Amino acid sequence: MQTDFLVIGSGIAGLTYALKTAKEFPDKKITVITKTQADETNTKYAQGGIAGVWDEEKDSYNKHIDDTLIAGDGLCNEQIVEIVVKEGPERIKEIIAYGAEFDKEETGEYSLGKEGGHSENRILHHKDVTGKEMERALLDELGSTKNIELINHCFVVDIITQHHFGYLVTKSTLDITCYGVYVLNLHSNQIEKILAKITLLATGGCGQAYRTTTNPRIATGDGIAMVYRAKGKIENMEFIQFHPTALYEPGVSPSFLVTEAVRGDGGILRNKSSEAFMERYDARRDLAPRDIVARAIDNEMKRTGTEHVYLDCRHMDKEKFIHHFPNIYQKCLSIGIDVMQHMIPVAPAAHYSCGGIKTDEWGRTSVKNLYACGECASTGLHGANRLASNSLLEAMVFGHRCFLDSKEQVDKISFGEKIPDWKATGTTEPREMILITQSQKELQQIMTDYVGIVRTDIRLERAMKRLDLLFAETEALYRSTKVSPQLCELRNLITVGYLIVKGAEFRKESRGLHFNTDHLQKSELLQNIIL
Numbered sequence: 001m002q003t004d005f006l007v008i009g010s011g012i013a014g015l016t017y018a019l020k021t022a023k024e025f026p027d028k029k030i031t032v033i034t035k036t037q038a039d040e041t042n043t044k045y046a047q048g049g050i051a052g053v054w055d056e057e058k059d060s061y062n063k064h065i066d067d068t069l070i071a072g073d074g075l076c077n078e079q080i081v082e083i084v085v086k087e088g089p090e091r092i093k094e095i096i097a098y099g100a101e102f103d104k105e106e107t108g109e110y111s112l113g114k115e116g117g118h119s120e121n122r123i124l125h126h127k128d129v130t131g132k133e134m135e136r137a138l139l140d141e142l143g144s145t146k147n148i149e150l151i152n153h154c155f156v157v158d159i160i161t162q163h164h165f166g167y168l169v170t171k172s173t174l175d176i177t178c179y180g181v182y183v184l185n186l187h188s189n190q191i192e193k194i195l196a197k198i199t200l201l202a203t204g205g206c207g208q209a210y211r212t213t214t215n216p217r218i219a220t221g222d223g224i225a226m227v228y229r230a231k232g233k234i235e236n237m238e239f240i241q242f243h244p245t246a247l248y249e250p251g252v253s254p255s256f257l258v259t260e261a262v263r264g265d266g267g268i269l270r271n272k273s274s275e276a277f278m279e280r281y282d283a284r285r286d287l288a289p290r291d292i293v294a295r296a297i298d299n300e301m302k303r304t305g306t307e308h309v310y311l312d313c314r315h316m317d318k319e320k321f322i323h324h325f326p327n328i329y330q331k332c333l334s335i336g337i338d339v340m341q342h343m344i345p346v347a348p349a350a351h352y353s354c355g356g357i358k359t360d361e362w363g364r365t366s367v368k369n370l371y372a373c374g375e376c377a378s379t380g381l382h383g384a385n386r387l388a389s390n391s392l393l394e395a396m397v398f399g400h401r402c403f404l405d406s407k408e409q410v411d412k413i414s415f416g417e418k419i420p421d422w423k424a425t426g427t428t429e430p431r432e433m434i435l436i437t438q439s440q441k442e443l444q445q446i447m448t449d450y451v452g453i454v455r456t457d458i459r460l461e462r463a464m465k466r467l468d469l470l471f472a473e474t475e476a477l478y479r480s481t482k483v484s485p486q487l488c489e490l491r492n493l494i495t496v497g498y499l500i501v502k503g504a505e506f507r508k509e510s511r512g513l514h515f516n517t518d519h520l521q522k523s524e525l526l527q528n529i530i531l
């Protein structure tokens with residue numbers, strides 16, 4: 001199969017790009033592929049909303065820029081921050097034009113929420129199911145766009161580069177080029193090749209590398225691992241963001257999120273003695289940036305020997321709560337928690353990958369003809385810690401920028417020739433699929449135990465040793481077994497785990513989300529943290 005533009009991923013990043021490209025080139029072919037069904041994405045689960053400077057009388061670009069830079073703890077690329085903050089509102093208007101609805105006040109003005117690290121109310125939202133509404137609007141628009149082919153249940157195994165037709169490709173090869181991808185078609189169970197002039201990776205995050213995560217099953221870091229295998233550039237993987245308030249529900253995976261917007265509306269974190277402990281950690285209390293709140297909760301849990309803390313909403317207005325957070329209200333009720341009478345048990349969970357495939361200001365990766373945007377990309381916006389609700393915004397801004405750049409390139413590129421078919425000779429059906437599941441659980445346990453919110457050198461060393469063993473076992477299985485999504489995901493998660501540990505080992509300091517007690521500098525942030 002050949003296509004002009006190949007988009008891998010049907011979340012906000014991939015769909016933003018695909019729609020723009022399809023409208024620009026009605027005579028070209030745009031193909032979107034996704035490994036399960038189209039709407040099963042991190043995007044669909046986004047709750048709090050999308051940040052953007054909406055009312056320039058009350059808010060300003062400079063304030064949003066400053067908030068992003070402060071959260072990013074000195075590692076943001078300031079040029080990229082400015083681009084995203086200034087171009088963001090235009091992109092939000094575009095999705096509104098596709099039909100996405102955001103909540104309004106009685107006055108008809110948009111209702112703007114607040115989340116941790118934001119100095120102003122600037123979060124547009126659709127109740128507590130903003131991502132579902134945005135995904136719906138994008139997929140509806142796609143349904144009425146003729147020249148996009150959407151292929152569900154199609155698992156990308158690897159991007160095709162010169163390596164696949166016999167050239168030695170190393171990290172120093174200057175012209176690594178992408179010719180398309182090998183996919184496992186889950187309808188035919190065959191590996192096929194899709195050749196493309198332009199390939200866009202919009203494969204999302206990697207929360208599944210941890211035992212407790214807010215991310216759905218699809219978030220296995222596939223795009224990041226593929227680019228790493230192709231010898232492309234990956235950066236900042238040590239900055240894994242833990243969301244402070246996932247619902248504590250042992251045995252349930254993924255964890256249900258209790259959006260930060262609840263704290264924005266007045267929710268208060270309390271420990272088992274009912275103390276509002278955030279006062280002891282940061283002057284911004286419950287609305288400090290996420291890295292600080294997650295670390296404080298982690299510390300309170302360790303200090304008091306509990307597996308969760310509480311989010312107290314009992315003082316909040318019931319009608320307003322149900323109006324803004326109907327999904328959370330119902331979910332809590334379904335497990336016997338009436339949030340107006342009982343505090344909600346919450347604990348941190350792996351939530352977002354700030355690093356990923358390194359891209360420039362046009363979403364170009366280090367591999368020719370390969371673009372990346374959305375959570376799988378590292379644009380420089382988030383630095384060491386992402387500001388809440390900046391992710392959906394970044395995905396749309398860079399979906400647009402990838403489109404602007406690739407539309408100028410497409411006619412200069414020809415399809416690759418003599419690309420070999422996938423070789424499956426010598427492989428057999430897996431005898432025990434359970435081995436793959438067990439290895440994935442082992443990986444998640446290693447990452448949770450040794451590479452979580454608080455790290456030490458010895459923990460990182462232990463993690464690496466254990467990952468080495470898992471890697472060797474899984475590679476042996478991969479070489480001898482017929483490819484399956486489960487095996488590929490395991491392989492990708494091990495690669496992502498390795499990249500997180502490697503980044504963490506390399507960073508000899510504590511900064512943003514990477515907190516290593518053997519490398520403490522910022523003593524002012526560390527008061528009350530048990531070491």
Ligand code: FAD
Nearest residue numbers: 009010011013041042043046048049156204374375391392
């Ligand atoms: P995704 O939406 O995750 O889409 C990834 C796509 O890639 C999927 O279609 C998947 O099938 C496809 N894919 C992956 N691997 C393969 C493969 N090997 N082959 C084929 N297809 C593949 N951010 C905010 O800004 N505001 C919020 O309020 C917010 N709330 C959140 C709440 C939750 C519970 C979670 C989990 C995240 C939240 N985030 C929020 C983060 C944000 O939702 C994500 O970062 C963003 O949606 C990622 O979009 P994406 O398009 O990059 O990837």
Ligand code: SIN
Nearest residue numbers: 047048259260388389
């Ligand atoms: C939330 O709603 O708390 C999540 C927001 C985000 O991840 O940006």
